[in-house]
Amino acid sequence: MRAASDAITVTGLHKHFGRVYALRGIDVQVGQGEFFGLLGPNGAGKSTLINILAGLTHADSGQARICGHDVVSDYRAARRALGVVPQEIVFDPFFSVREVLAIQAGYFGMKGEENRRWREELLETLMLADKGDANMRSLSGGMKRRVLIAQALVHKPRVVILDEPTAGVDVELRTSLWTFARRLHAEGHTIVLTTHYLEEAELLCNRIAIMKDGCIAALDTKEALLRRALRKTLCVTVEEVVGDLPEALAAKVRRREAHSLEFSLQKGSDSIPAVLEALRTAGYTVVDIATDQADLEQVFLELTRGAA
Template identity: 45%
Template sequence: MGKALDIKGLQKVYGNDFQALKGIDLSVEEGDFFALLGPNGAGKSTTIGVICSLVRKTAGKVSVFGHDIDQDFSLAKQELGIVPQEFNFSQFETPWRIVLNQAGYYGMPRELAKERAEEYLRKLGLWEKRNDQARMLSGGMKRRLMIVRALIHKPRLLILDEPTAGVDIELRRSMWEFLKEINEAGTTIILTTHYLEEAESLCRNIAIINHGEIVENTSVKALLKTLNKEHFVLDTKEALSQLPELKGYHCQLIEDHSIEIEVEKGQSLNPVFLALQEQGVEVLSMRNKANRLEELFVSMVSKNGGEG
């Protein structure tokens, strides 16, 4: 497998001398589902902007499937589909025309474009709205329209900049399913998101960017392994007036029916259940308290100087 994206020494200094990217190196393998995480202002959107040529880089090299974006810009762009963070289509056009026009900008014959537009608009539930003005669509529909538009020329690399921001849970889940489906069909996907649960459940590899630098670049599994503490919540049958005694564990009563326990890596949970049983506390259910990736993300970003 080759590299879908290869970034070397990417720098971007804006006109006001703000250095948004400080020499980023990043590779994404073909077929990967890759997450690019970072707080606001970390450099995620600037990186994406450079890849799709909306931002002029100050230094460095970027290639998409081996095509340099400066020297082979036409071939590089043919491989690339972009779903930006902000809605960037004409609000007065219809989804049908927006998608067909985009196909035209990639030189796709009209008949083929119509076939594909119908296929994707149906798949993403926009077919009935194809002749409405785009401004009349809901926020979720507008996001899906941008996904259809990005896929119309069948790019091998799809980059989505916070695609599920402001989208309700049900729709978010259906978008995840769709993205998984196209990834399994061979499209490499790079995702930036604020929903870390999204990155954890969709992506295989991950890079964390902060203050214009990559502070972590590894697999999601490897990253999660570095967590040495987890928090569990135990829901009890009876209301508790005080915290049961659980020696060797840091715990607290968070509600009258819920105990939160901090468990270190490798530490067994059996003694907890034995102790609770001895004290007559019946446990009905147990859940992981927080998103594990979120904990890691917060600790990494705070190690690197907080939000930029």
């Protein structure tokens, strides 16, 4: 367990909607200054978790804190420390971009000149300066998404959660969102990024949680998750399975059939020629070989499919 001043502390969160169990006991801590990835297929429970953190939904049981503030009993302080860019784009179409941001500032009691200047800076940074007085309904999808980001940052929150910000956006906007998220992180914000693009998590995040069916299927540093991906499978077809293998080799066998042996090897340390040589020494005649290399995508699929 980490200190109470972690950016996000979640313990034993459960949430159901009717008969659907969206969260089944989630425990996760995100430290200050992390760039944290939340991965998982559709329906895994990512948005439900985020909505609980934002105080938009209440959990059935469990606790969630933002910078040490409970999201229920200390809602205002928790909410003030958090900026959420929601997955769904919902706006009142009749407000202008500047009005949307001013309303959000008012919601946090930030009406002064300093905040107004910050809002203008956000418009500049997010390339919305010339759209400030345009009505929301006149904006393209990509622009609306940028307004959502500006809206989440109006009160300069320490923790920023982006819920699938790049789903369905074009490559150019995606790249500029990555640059912007990196900049926020460099400026000291804690970032939680929800995505189902693995390459995005791999590019940006230090630690990654993989959610599946309302549970956390894996939670580790990016490097450790990638290390899991550093396995490769070697399938060897032999004339016949003749007898005992040397112990070191037997430990790597994953499947054994009448004419084939499947080995699970560690990339880098286990060499295929060495395995083949050991097989020959043990009296096997190798007829054919095939290999299959795992990557992060396969680790993800394996975990989220629930395969052994």
